[in-house]
Amino acid sequence: MGLKKPLVVVTRKLPEAIETRMMELYDARLNDDDHPFSKEELIAAIKDADVLVPTVTDRIDAGVISQAGPNLKLIANFGTGMDHIDVASAHERGITVTNTPDVLTEDTADMTMALILAVPRRLAEGERMVRTGTWNGWSPTHMLGHRITGKRLGIVGMGRIGQAVARRARGFGMAVHYHNRRRVHADIETELEATYWESLDQMLARMDVISVHCPHTPATFHLLSARRLRLLQSHAYVVNTARGEVIDETALVRMLSRGELAGAGLDVFEHEPAVNPKMVAMDNVVLLPHMGSATIEGRMAMGDKVIVNIRTFADGHQPPDRVLPGML
Ligand code: 8YV
Structure with missing residues (x-):
């Protein structure tokens, strides 16, 4: 130059x-x-x-x-x-x-794990309750969420960040499953005790939590399409710290509003920084302002x-x- x-x-x-x-x-x-x-x-x-x-x-x-x-x-x-x-x-x-x-691998993986914990354990909802003064004290049936230990995590995209999330999830006692364009090296699979699914559809149908870690490319635009989202079980949670465009957000919001999914943790959005107002009103959705690596x-x-x-x-x-x- x-x-x-x-x-x-x-x-x-x-x-x-x-x-x-x-x-x-x-x-x-x-x-x-x-x-x-x-x-x-x-x-x-x-x-x-x-x-x-x-x-x-x-x-x-x-x-x-x-x-x-x-x-x-x-x-x-x-x-x-x-x-x-x-x-x-x-x-x-x-x-x-x-x-x-x-x-930014480790920081993004930390934020992903934070969402994987926050949504099933209703962390943001509980925090809002304390701040708004609507908490009336402890009760045995108050704010019950779901345990993540022992649950199945399906990682979509097992690159650097996907693997870093898998490592953390193992530490929390989750069973790690993944779908990737290519199967990762056997040593990595062994280290992470990760189960490979060649079929994304089949994996989606069996997971408790899905976490997205693939890049947004023409091939992954709406990879989690309306059809694929419908494969998820109604008790499943969806987490995305990758790119909003990988999920058909309109279909996701529709399913959340119908109770066809348990919740979502999103750090990225399809039309960022615009966020669908319907999600803002949902207690079972944790929304972050693209701060995964921040x-x-x-x-x-x-x-x-x-x-x-x-x-x-x-x-x-x-x-x-x-x-x-x-x-x-
Ligand atoms: C960054 C990100 O904050 O690096 C990325 O791809 O999504 C973010 O974590 C941002 O992109 C910086 O340009």
């Missing part, structure tokens, strides 16, 4: 220490008030930038990429999921794309990864977290 400092446009506010390092290393254009970029701002940014550092709130589709200026050589995503970036279009224009895998440690590590990817690329080497079309 030549001798002058590369112009790096960062679309959202990052932790201060990361921004400070970016300003030292690059000609960094930061987003001080942290507003999500409009499409026009995004296009203006990629016309000038050598490097773009976007996040999940930027939709970098083929149309946006077609407006890239001649200097844009790297899109260093601050995040792991790549469904908001048309990697194939970037590749065609000779733009390298990177992401930040691994460093820890200070995780964000710092993501920033470090972005910087390493930019530096390696600027030094003329293959960045460690390069994403190729069709990889995710």
